[in-house]
Amino acid sequence: MIPYLHPGTLNIYEPFVKAMAGEGDELKLLGMWASPFVLRTRLALSFKGLSHDYIEEEIFGNKSKLLLMSNPVHKKVPVLIHNGKAICESQVIVQYIDEVFTGTDRPSLLPANPYDRAVARFWATYIDDKLFTSFMTMIKGKTSEEKAEGRKQSFAVAETLEGALKELSKGKPFFGGDNVGYLDIALGGFVAWVHTGDILSGSKQFDANKTPLLAAWFERFCALDATKAVMPDVEKLVDLSKMRQARDDAAAAAVSQSS
Amino acid sequence: MSEQQPVKLIGAFGSPFAHRAEVALKLKGVPYELILEDLENKSDLLLTHNPVHNMVPVLLHGDETVCESLVIVEYVDETFDGPPLLPKNSYDRAKARFWAHFIEHRCLKPFWLSMWTEGEVQTEFMEETKQNLTLLEAQLNGKKFFGGDTIGYLDLAACMLAQWHDALEKVTGVSLVTDDDFPGLRRWAKEYTSNEAVKQCLPKRDLLVTYFGLHKQKYKSFANALVSQ
Numbered sequence: 424m425i426p427y428l429h430p431g432t433l434n435i436y437e438p439f440v441k442a443m444a445g446e447g448d449e450l451k452l453l454g455m456w457a458s459p460f461v462l463r464t465r466l467a468l469s470f471k472g473l474s475h476d477y478i479e480e481e482i483f484g485n486k487s488k489l490l491l492m493s494n495p496v497h498k499k500v501p502v503l504i505h506n507g508k509a510i511c512e513s514q515v516i517v518q519y520i521d522e523v524f525t526g527t528d529r530p531s532l533l534p535a536n537p538y539d540r541a542v543a544r545f546w547a548t549y550i551d552d553k554l555f556t557s558f559m560t561m562i563k564g565k566t567s568e569e570k571a572e573g574r575k576q577s578f579a580v581a582e583t584l585e586g587a588l589k590e591l592s593k594g595k596p597f598f599g600g601d602n603v604g605y606l607d608i609a610l611g612g613f614v615a616w617v618h619t620g621d622i623l624s625g626s627k628q629f630d631a632n633k634t635p636l637l638a639a640w641f642e643r644f645c646a647l648d649a650t651k652a653v654m655p656d657v658e659k660l661v662d663l664s665k666m667r668q669a670r671d672d673a674a675a676a677a678v679s680q681s682s
Numbered sequence: 683m684s685e686q687q688p689v690k691l692i693g694a695f696g697s698p699f700a701h702r703a704e705v706a707l708k709l710k711g712v713p714y715e716l717i718l719e720d721l722e723n724k725s726d727l728l729l730t731h732n733p734v735h736n737m738v739p740v741l742l743h744g745d746e747t748v749c750e751s752l753v754i755v756e757y758v759d760e761t762f763d764g765p766p767l768l769p770k771n772s773y774d775r776a777k778a779r780f781w782a783h784f785i786e787h788r789c790l791k792p793f794w795l796s797m798w799t800e801g802e803v804q805t806e807f808m809e810e811t812k813q814n815l816t817l818l819e820a821q822l823n824g825k826k827f828f829g830g831d832t833i834g835y836l837d838l839a840a841c842m843l844a845q846w847h848d849a850l851e852k853v854t855g856v857s858l859v860t861d862d863d864f865p866g867l868r869r870w871a872k873e874y875t876s877n878e879a880v881k882q883c884l885p886k887r888d889l890l891v892t893y894f895g896l897h898k899q900k901y902k903s904f905a906n907a908l909v910s911q
Contacts, residue, residue: 496784496817505773508773510773510776510780511780512779512780512783514779514783515776515779515780515783516776518775518776518779519772519773519775519776522772522775523772537757537760537761538743538746538748538757538761540756540757540760541748541753541754541756541757542748544750544753544756545748545749545750545753548750548753549734583734
């Protein structure tokens with residue numbers, strides 16, 4: 424049963440609330456510097472050349488009223504607010520800005536052809552289902568065996584993506600061909616985590632021996648000005664990872680002592 | 683790809699995902715050949731055309747292959763003439779995609795796990811499902827379908843909550859989407875299953891009950907293995 428809401432109260436069932444009035448094309452992005460989904464959205468805005476206000480949500484603090492109002496369903500970042508209308512979910516946001524902001528000075532991210540678009544969407548879904556899941560297992564696995572299994576899965580996923588890159592790039596630098604496209608940005612959201620993982624583990628996630636095209640793509644993508652403009656500080660990410668690991672280890676030790 | 687190229691859909695009895703793709707083709711009036719897979723014994727056709735997941739549905743349009751049910755629905759909408767499946771307005775499209783993602787990850791997954799798990803774990807999944815279905819039901823807001831008067835993308839995304847849900851509750855005895863708790867969704871389910879295009883692709887409820895009954899043990903094992911990870 425849907426509970427009765429008095430008129431004037433916040434309708435928590437409507438995820439896209441009018442957060443504030445805006446004029447012209449006002450873009451605000453609610454984000455968190457360490458999130459790969461926020462990075463993905465920032466990359467899209469950067470490659471489209473879209474200026475916007477960026478509002479950082481605290482990692483461990485309370486979520487802002489603006490975030491809670493504009494994404495009441497998930498209460499998560501990223502949230503894009505365009506002229507007062509909120510759009511949530513990184514892939515939904517990227518497709519939205521690609522459709523709305525067009526023109527010669529706003530390069531298209533998704534291909535023009537419906538079939539190529541379907542292929543890009545397929546692989547973007549794959550990245551979120553498989554690559555993200557394997558990374559989360561690597562980071563949050565309860566045992567070292569579980570984490571190792573996550574790492575093994577991430578290498579398997581990388582090999583599959585290597586095949587996709589070979590097929591889609593057709594010898595050109597990016598998944599999108601000559602220029603960065605939707606899939607480059609979908610994967611690009613993870614480059615900071617990949618870089619961090621490489622530093623912490625001392626080995627490469629996109630190993631040039633196993634996945635040469637992906638390894639080259641990674642270097643090339645990270646060197647682009649539009650990427651560098653929004654890339655988080657990897658040293659800070661390394662520190663954050665170490666801090667989170669220490670916290671998880673302490674929690675696990677406390678549990679095993681009390682049991 | 684020319685609209686005139688032949689269309690084949692690789693599906694399987696009982697798959698709500700294959701159903702989504704098939705209804706999209708029906709709604710657009712696209713002629714197609716349906717190839718039904720035996721999922722216990724997958725064909726070379728399926729394995730070669732979906733080597734990543736080995737799953738249905740797979741759309742073959744001339745030489746091109748499209749996988750993932752909701753990706754297929756968008757492809758069909760963009761490629762063929764006929765009534766639009768997604769809204770025209772970019773913001774409304776973004777909302778539809780958001781809710782489809784919500785349905786897939788926050789409704790259907792815990793719903794499925796509610797059916798096949800037991801005890802405290804099952805109770806938690808049921809609670810999660812009910813909370814999320816409440817949010818979803820609010821999106822109907824008295825409308826006939828999620829997009830308004832005509833059936834569309836989000837209705838196809840939610841199809842499991844229509845015919846499949848009834849069959850699953852009959853097989854498992856788990857009562858989740860009741861008339862009392864979710865009158866809006868139950869009304870929507872009747873509208874959905876009465877739609878002419880949907881009726882042509884809808885598996886009969888009693889056949890679904892038999893099908894789920896036959897695979898009950900397998901689903902229970904998979905669900906419990908997933909939960910214990």
